[in-house]
Amino acid sequence: MTAPARTVRRADAVDAEVYTAVAIVGGGASGLTAALMLADAGIDCVVLERDALPSGSTALSSGFIPAPGTRVQRAHGVADDSAARFAADIQAKAHGRAAPALVEAYAKAIGPALDALQERHGLQWMLLDGFLYPGHSVHRMHALPQKTGAALMAALQAAAEAAGIPVLTQAVVDTLVLDAGDRVVGIDYLRPDGTRESLGCDALLLACNGFGGNADMVRALLPEMAEATFGGHVGNDGSAILWGESLGARLRDLGGYQGHGSWVTPQGALMSWAVMMEGGVQINAEGRRFHDETQGYSEAAVHVLAQPGGIAWNVFDTPLLALARGFPDFCEAEAAGALRRCDSVAALADCIGCDAAVLQATLDAIHGSAPAPAPTAAPAADGRVFARGLEAPYFAVKVTGALFHTQGGLDTAPDMRVLRQDGTPLPNLLAAGGAAGGVSGDAVWGYLSGNGLLSAVAGGYIAAHTAAALVQHKEASA
Structure with a gap:
């Protein structure tokens, strides 16, 4: 060494x-x-x-x-x-x-x-x-x-x-x-x-x-x-x-180490995981979710790095944007140009570079797992249950997995x-x-x-x- x-x-x-x-x-x-x-x-x-x-x-x-x-x-x-x-x-x-x-x-x-x-x-x-x-x-x-x-x-x-x-x-x-x-x-x-x-x-x-x-x-x-x-x-x-x-x-x-699955790239800033905990999702280059985001941001680093290109997109909507803007690190990333606004699923698919139909199915699954207005809906495939679905306009930030400290x-x-x-x-x-x-x-x-x-x-x-x-x-x- x-x-x-x-x-x-x-x-x-x-x-x-x-x-x-x-x-x-x-x-x-x-x-x-x-x-x-x-x-x-x-x-x-x-x-x-x-x-x-x-x-x-x-x-x-x-x-x-x-x-x-x-x-x-x-x-x-x-x-x-x-x-x-x-x-x-x-x-x-x-x-x-x-x-x-x-x-x-x-x-x-x-x-x-x-x-x-x-x-x-x-x-x-x-x-x-x-x-x-x-x-x-x-x-x-x-x-x-x-x-x-x-x-x-x-x-x-x-x-x-x-x-x-x-x-x-x-x-x-x-x-x-x-x-x-x-x-x-x-x-x-x-x-x-x-x-x-x-x-x-x-x-x-x-x-x-x-x-x-x-x-x-x-x-x-x-x-x-x-x-x-x-x-x-x-x-x-x-x-x-x-x-x-x-x-x-x-x-x-x-x-043992602390990773983080929300390192904004290429700007090089940290995006708060609060957005994920409150209903945001991570979507890969194929337009799919790939893990239960509520399990933790440390192990999320490994999940993100395993995706095509080692990147993912943090996707959220207007109420969650307001939450994100309560954190200085996010405000700095936004000021550096990290935030993308997409007024439709098609626009979000263009931003991510994925198939719009695949992305639509991903977002529909989030809606389907929400307890309201469908109280009998099953949880998402990974077990996460969303309180609500995401609504347009959508916001996206490109992220990768990072090592923070051992x-x-x-x-x-x-x-x-x-x-x-x-x-x-x-x-x-x-x-x-x-x-x-x-x-x-x-x-x-x-x-x-x-x-x-x-x-x-x-x-x-x-x-x-x-x-x-x-x-x-x-x-x-x-």
Whole structure:
């Protein structure tokens, strides 16, 4: 595999002018959440970020985070959610193949994490209660009012700056320094001018990345996505896994990932899956539907890529267009010319390039499955039942399947400490977010909507509490 140089060296200490209690590699949602929680606990930390401006996978996402039991959720009158119910939804989507201890830990931590970010750091969450995302049994998806990952990153960066947290950008960490007892004593990193610097620490959190941007690793570990568009961040180069392999750490769920079956092409933007959940359909170049769209947008990526030319058309009507325009990503795609209006089935067939009679039969089947006005109608061939059919004018957006981020990585205990092959934890090395194995199991269909930011924010929150305890224990023993 072609991979960046990510090494481990052994030393009793690092020769560094700068020391911090906790070093955090990666300035995305996971790293910044951890840093904010450490600041709240009075623990010094430094965030090292490879880019000139922290962004990562978070900035490219929709910024939606599922969480039960938050103040915002309760204020909206959702009183029947709980960590246990959320955990059950996660496992149902993953067919029971997600790590049970991590599922429980994340489901319990994410609500308090969002409340802490709101109450102590000014992130004003709203609950997306207009529709249910695939696999969620209750409204629990949170977002900032802007409904973008970029806005989430901006809010976290502003909070970190207000808290006085040092964020060292353009610092590419390439070496972890551990003593003979596997205790991290520091890191080495590269600066833009080619100079190398070191940082000493009492604990290290890897909150850096997955491997979706490493084409060779994707080809080897996720062959079905080898030719897919990568919609994630180029910094997802597999660093955490490479360090883990050097340390003899255990890896988990490397076949798990988040795909998306609604990557607008050629404009290169994400179209909200809410349109599919509320009655939109995906139609291939032959004019046919090819899967039950309500099963999830992650596995939809594989379904779309299996169609002729690896493309599909998202087809919807006027009420659904109004819904779509409530999402900034769609508005950007529309402004870039992605939206096609078709006033008849014949015009829609011309747009798609398919036989009008085949397309008409497809749309008739949607009408036939609707409970009203035909209450005895059978469901569509794939089992989906539509509340209503689509009406002219029709709207269409050309899409393909994309890989967004991987869900496998370093195996961790529920407190986010990295585990060795024998299941024992390394003393002071933690991993969260894309660096760690998530809660989506080992296949694309295991991804429950929001699992990426769930593991990032909940993992960062938990890791901060663990790191703080490690630092406090060391100080008490000194």
